[in-house]
Amino acid sequence: MSAEKLPVYFIPHGGGPWPFMDFPKDASGKGPWDELGAFLTGLSADFGRKPKAVLVVSGHWEKEPVVTVSTAASPGMLYDYYNFPPHTYQLSYPAPGAPDVARHVQAVLKEAGIESRGDAERGFDHGVFIPFMLIYPKADVPIVMMSLDNDLSAETHLKLGAALEKLREEDILIIASGMSYHNMRKFRSDEAGHVQEAIRFDHWLTDAVENSDIGARNGMLARWEDNPDARACHVPDHDHLVPLFVAAGAAGQDRGRKIFETHFLGKPYSAYRFG
Numbered sequence: 001m002s003a004e005k006l007p008v009y010f011i012p013h014g015g016g017p018w019p020f021m022d023f024p025k026d027a028s029g030k031g032p033w034d035e036l037g038a039f040l041t042g043l044s045a046d047f048g049r050k051p052k053a054v055l056v057v058s059g060h061w062e063k064e065p066v067v068t069v070s071t072a073a074s075p076g077m078l079y080d081y082y083n084f085p086p087h088t089y090q091l092s093y094p095a096p097g098a099p100d101v102a103r104h105v106q107a108v109l110k111e112a113g114i115e116s117r118g119d120a121e122r123g124f125d126h127g128v129f130i131p132f133m134l135i136y137p138k139a140d141v142p143i144v145m146m147s148l149d150n151d152l153s154a155e156t157h158l159k160l161g162a163a164l165e166k167l168r169e170e171d172i173l174i175i176a177s178g179m180s181y182h183n184m185r186k187f188r189s190d191e192a193g194h195v196q197e198a199i200r201f202d203h204w205l206t207d208a209v210e211n212s213d214i215g216a217r218n219g220m221l222a223r224w225e226d227n228p229d230a231r232a233c234h235v236p237d238h239d240h241l242v243p244l245f246v247a248a249g250a251a252g253q254d255r256g257r258k259i260f261e262t263h264f265l266g267k268p269y270s271a272y273r274f275g
Helices: 032-042 041-045 100-112 126-135 155-170 192-209 212-221 242-249
Strands: 008-012 053-058 068-071 116-119 143-146 172-180 258-266 266-275
Touching: 008 068, 008 116, 008 155, 008 242, 032 041, 032 116, 032 126, 032 258, 041 126, 053 100, 053 126, 068 100, 126 143, 126 172, 126 266, 143 155, 155 172, 155 212, 172 212, 172 242, 192 242, 192 258, 192 266, 242 266
Parallel strands: 008 172, 053 143, 053 172, 068 116
Antiparallel strands: 008 266, 068 143, 258 266
16 A cells, blocks of 8 residues: 555444443443444544545445435534434534535546435434544544445445545545444344354454455455355344445455454454555
8 A cells, every 4th residue: 555545444333322322331341332432533543644535435324226425515413323312312523524525426436337416415324423423523524425325235335436446545535334243133132143143254254354365355245145144144134234345345456454353242343444
């Protein structure tokens, strides 16, 4: 990676408004999200400088007819979580948007033959504002959001990411926000068999991301559903895994590596850096 070329990240954003709630501590005095909070708080130091803007692909922006890019100059807040304490619906993250960058992203997609549209109304969903309240707590870095493609396929999103790779040389940081484990039906379960499914899938996913043969890496990710534990870890859908495919596509020939792993009730979830 050259000095000018930014890395690409896939980060976990946790569950709901977790950094702003009190959770029981374990015997060692740690809360269930403490390690994730420390990781996100330190993420900006991993690449060492503030970019011109951040392009965030969130697993919470889906079901658009075409890929959609946020063009708002001052995005509002989208509290897309339910049944949490009232104070979590008063959170504010006043980071600016970047309409010029958003239009440039659309132009880059068009050049690659990918249809897109702009959206000047959408606010920051919690896949964006929750992690970035820790990454850039001063809200002083412009953020552009991009939706998933409605088909949620790995191949589509690998191609989508590949179209965006050139942005990394234009001081635009690409961050994919999701969860490598996201079974909402068993999220609070520590059933031993399911924990083993989650552990095996995390090992397989890491092997795929860290494969030194980039073609093989992308081929493994494109066929992620062939893994026997894959669907046990992504229920009812895999929208939180899809941002990883965008990150891998935007990585180009840069290798990936795991930079963070922690557990929720024994089930691992991870973060990856490319480049």
